[in-house]
Amino acid sequence: MMAGSLQERLHTREMSQMGGLWIKAPRMGAMTMFFVIASVGMPGLGNFIGEFLVLIGAFKVNVPLTVLATIGIVVAAVYGLSLMQRSFQGTPNPQVAAMQDFGFREMSVFTIMIIALVWIGVYPQPLLDMAQPTLDALGFTL
Numbered sequence: 733m734m735a736g737s738l739q740e741r742l743h744t745r746e747m748s749q750m751g752g753l754w755i756k757a758p759r760m761g762a763m764t765m766f767f768v769i770a771s772v773g774m775p776g777l778g779n780f781i782g783e784f785l786v787l788i789g790a791f792k793v794n795v796p797l798t799v800l801a802t803i804g805i806v807v808a809a810v811y812g813l814s815l816m817q818r819s820f821q822g823t824p825n826p827q828v829a830a831m832q833d834f835g836f837r838e839m840s841v842f843t844i845m846i847i848a849l850v851w852i853g854v855y856p857q858p859l860l861d862m863a864q865p866t867l868d869a870l871g872f873t874l
Contacts, residue, residue: 751823751828759839764819767845768813777850783805
C-alpha cells in the first residue's frame, strides 16, 4: 500500500527520484518507518511472531535452511533500512515539491493495520487457535 501511495503521488517507484520525502510527508514517513521496523521483525509486532515460529519450525527440520532463512531476514532488514534512508531521508528532491502527505482516510487505514500488527504481536493466541484445525488436518502440531 505504501508503494501504491508513493506511485500515486510521484508517478514513479524509482527510489533514485525520491529523497527527503519526510520533510514533505512526515505522516507517510512515520507510517513507512513503522512498517519497515515491523518487516525487520521487531519483537512485540506480528511479523516477529511469524518469523519466530517459522524459524523454530525450520530449525527442527533443517538447520542449514534455517541459517539461510536467518540470513534472508538480515538482508531484508538492510534493504528496508536502505529504502527508508534513500526515500525519506537525505536531500529533498526538487521534483517532489508538490507531494501531498497522508490524509485522514489513508491514516485511518494504516492505523488499523498498525493496531492489528501490535495486537497479533502482543497476543497471537487467537490467530494460532484459528489455524490449529487446518494444521491438525495437515498433520502438524504447534
